Each structure stands twice: as structure tokens, then as C-alpha cells.
Amino acid sequence: xxxxxxxxxxxxxxxxxxxxxxxxxxxxxxxxxxxxxxxxxxxxxxxxxxxxxxxxxxxxxxxxxxxxxxxxxxxxxxxxxxxxxxxxxxxxxxxxxxxxxxxxxxxxxxxxxxxxxxxxxxxxxxxxxxxxxxxxxxxxxxxxxxxxxxxxxxxxxxxxxxxxxxxxxxxxxxxxxxxxxxxxxxxxxxxxxxxxxxxxxxxxxxxxxxxxxxxxxxxxxxxxxxxxxxxxxxxxxxxxxxxxxxxxxxxxxxxxxxxxxxxxxxxxxxxxxxxxxxxxxxxxxxxxxxxxxxxxxxxxxxxxxxx
Numbered sequence: 001x002x003x004x005x006x007x008x009x010x011x012x013x014x015x016x017x018x019x020x021x022x023x024x025x026x027x028x029x030x031x032x033x034x035x036x037x038x039x040x041x042x043x044x045x046x047x048x049x050x051x052x053x054x055x056x057x058x059x060x061x062x063x064x065x066x067x068x069x070x071x072x073x074x075x076x077x078x079x080x081x082x083x084x085x086x087x088x089x090x091x092x093x094x095x096x097x098x099x100x101x102x103x104x105x106x107x108x109x110x111x112x113x114x115x116x117x118x119x120x121x122x123x124x125x126x127x128x129x130x131x132x133x134x135x136x137x138x139x140x141x142x143x144x145x146x147x148x149x150x151x152x153x154x155x156x157x158x159x160x161x162x163x164x165x166x167x168x169x170x171x172x173x174x175x176x177x178x179x180x181x182x183x184x185x186x187x188x189x190x191x192x193x194x195x196x197x198x199x200x201x202x203x204x205x206x207x208x209x210x211x212x213x214x215x216x217x218x219x220x221x222x223x224x225x226x227x228x229x230x231x232x233x234x235x236x237x238x239x240x241x242x243x244x245x246x247x248x249x250x251x252x253x254x255x256x257x258x259x260x261x262x263x264x265x266x267x268x269x270x271x272x273x274x275x276x277x278x279x280x281x282x283x284x285x286x287x288x289x290x291x292x293x294x295x296x297x298x299x300x301x302x303x304x305x306x307x
Contacts, residue, residue: 027220029235031270034213035303039169040080041129041209045161048074049086049127051112053155054134062135064088065195066155069202070131077210086125115160115167122162129168133157137194151177153197157205171208173201175301178294200298214299218266219292221259225250228260240267258287265296274303 041048050071055063071087112121112132122130133156140150156172175197206212220232231246244267250260265280281297 027222027232027236028217029220029232029266029270030215030217031238031240032213032215033270033272034211035207035272035274037211038208039171041083041159042161042168043081044163045083045128045168046081047084047086047127047129048159049090049122049125049130050074050088051118051121051130051132052088053132054113056135056137059137062137062194062198066133066135066198066202069195069199070157070205073202073206077206077212079210086127090125115165118158118160119162119165122160127162129159129161131157131159135198137198139194151194151197153194153201155198155201155205171205173204175200175298200301204301216266216269216299218296220266221262223247223250223259223263224254224257225260227253228257228263231260231263235263235267235270240270243267244271256287258284261287262293262296269296269300274300278303 050067053063053066055061055066067088071085074083074085075087112118112130118130118132121132122128135156136152136154138152140152152174153176154172154174156170158170159168160166161168177197203212220235222228223231227246227250231243231250234240234246235243244264247260247264247267251257251264254260261280262284265277265284268274268277268280277300278297281293281300285293285297
């Protein structure tokens with residue numbers, strides 16, 4: 001009997017060591033990347049005023065939240081050249097009183113709704129440019145059941161040059177919970193506050209203006225084959241291409257291996273191939289929805305097709 005028990009232990013020992021060495025408690029991977037900005041503020045703009053955004057008719061407070069978040073993010077952003085940010089506290093005096101025509105166009109408390117009002121607003125503050133826009137917050141589903149709630153936030157950003165009375169940029173960003181294409185949220189999973197979705201839109205706008213280094217720390221999934229464990233070992237050593245090869249071969253051996261699919265998405269993200277990463281994260285979300293997958297999908301939302 002003792003011999004039998006010892007033989008079982010011997011059989012399990014290599015497997016235990018393999019799991020520990022290739023994907024056990026130390027299966028954390030860390031990497032960084034800096035996507036290039038898609039736009040920029042001209043060198044002629046040395047001061048930028050942030051106006052309160054126009055919010056939904058039933059709740060204008062969202063516009064103030066966008067302006068506050070945007071001001072904070074711009075002050076921390078690494079813009080290509082020094083730009084003085086004039087935030088809501090400084091702009092408050094300039095917005096009261098404001099032209100009746102601008103208020104009529106706004107249909108709300110927001111004073112800046114077009115280039116003409118932006119120029120008037122910027123001149124009052126001595127700013128070279130003004131950033132303003134609109135925010136939409138739409139809820140769907142019974143609010144008394146957070147797990148069934150959906151939320152869509154869209155923020156439109158406009159930057160107008162005060163001196164030339166021209167529009168430098170106009171673009172919109174949207175954030176949704178659950179993310180588009182994702183399966184229904186698991187029972188008990190609450191939708192994030194709309195403020196968080198607004199922050200995601202603001203961060204994407206900042207990334208559009210300024211290079212932002214993204215630091216990623218993720219737990220690699222175990223997968224269902226030895227190939228995935230070998231890939232985890234390579235990924236932790238920074239050998240992303242080699243690790244990816246293991247995960248892809250692991251998917252061939254086990255097509256339903258969502259762990260291999262997610263890990264492959266991580267490797268594509270680490271190598272700056274965001275279009276491929278997005279495809280694999282979406283596939284992993286359909287195979288096995290989880291908060292880890294949702295966070296990865298949100299992280300690369302709006303990234304360029306390749307780095």
C-alpha cells in the first residue's frame with residue numbers, strides 16, 4: 001500500500017511543478033506601451049479655456065462634471081508644448097452674464113455652443129482657444145435592478161481658435177456598459193456610475209491629444225493545454241511573440257480554450273497590434289464573459305489599428 005501511494009505522488013509531482021513553474025501563483029505579466037496621438041494643439045495656442053459642456057435637458061450637472069474632469073486631465077497631460085489651462089473656476093466669472101443670443105442657442109445654462117460664442121467667451125478670458133461640447137447620458141433597463149441596467153455616454157469635444165474664429169478639432173467619444181458586443185452582465189454585476197463612463201471618454205480625448213503611457217498588469221489564464229502553460233512562462237519573460245505562438249497552437253489543440261484566446265489578446269496588445277487584440281478579447285468575451293475580459297476591452301477601446 002505504501003508503494004502504491006508513493007507511485008501516485010510521483011505521478012502528480014511533475015504536473016504540480018509544471019503548473020507552478022509555467023502558470024501558477026506567479027502568472028502575472030507586466031508591460032507598457034505609448035500609442036501615438038492622433039491630434040495636437042497648434043503651437044500658437046498657449047492658453048486653453050475649458051467651458052462647461054451642455055448636458056441633457058433634465059440634468060445639466062453632467063456638463064459640469066465633464067468640464068471638471070477634462071480640466072483635471074488637461075492639467076496632468078503631457079502636451080507637446082506648454083499650454084495654460086483655464087478651468088471652470090476661472091471661467092465662471094466670464095460666463096455670467098453672457099450674451100442672450102448665446103443662451104438662446106444653448107437652450108440651457110451652457111454659454112458656449114458654437115464658434116461665435118466660443119470666440120466671445122475666449123476673448124473675455126484672454127484665451128487662445130476654447131474647448132466645449134455636449135454630453136449625453138442615456139440609461140436603459142430597470143434602475144432598481146443594477147445588474148440589468150445599461151448606460152450609454154457620448155461626449156462631443158470641440159476646440160475653437162479664438163484669434164481665427166476657426167474650429168481646430170471636433171470629435172466624439174462614446175462609452176457603454178456593458179461594452180458593445182459583450183454578452184449580458186452576470187447576475188449581481190452592477191453597471192459602473194455614469195461618471196466613470198464620462199472619465200473614459202475624457203481619457204480617450206486626452207490620448208487623442210497627448211501620448212499617454214499605458215501600464216498593464218494582468219493575470220495570465222491557465223488554459224487547457226500544456227502549450228498555454230509554456231506560453232505563460234514565455235510571456236512573463238517578455239517573449240511575447242513566442243508566447244503568442246504557443247497560445248495559437250493551444251487553440252488549435254483545444255478550440256474552446258477561452259484562456260488561450262484571452263492570453264493571445266494580451267500578447268497582441270503588448271506588441272501594439274490593437275486590432276488583433278480587440279478581435280481576441282471580443283472572442284474571449286463571447287466564450288467566457290468576465291470582468292477581466294471587460295476591463296481589457298475597455299482598456300483598448302479607441303486605440304489605433306496598430307502601433
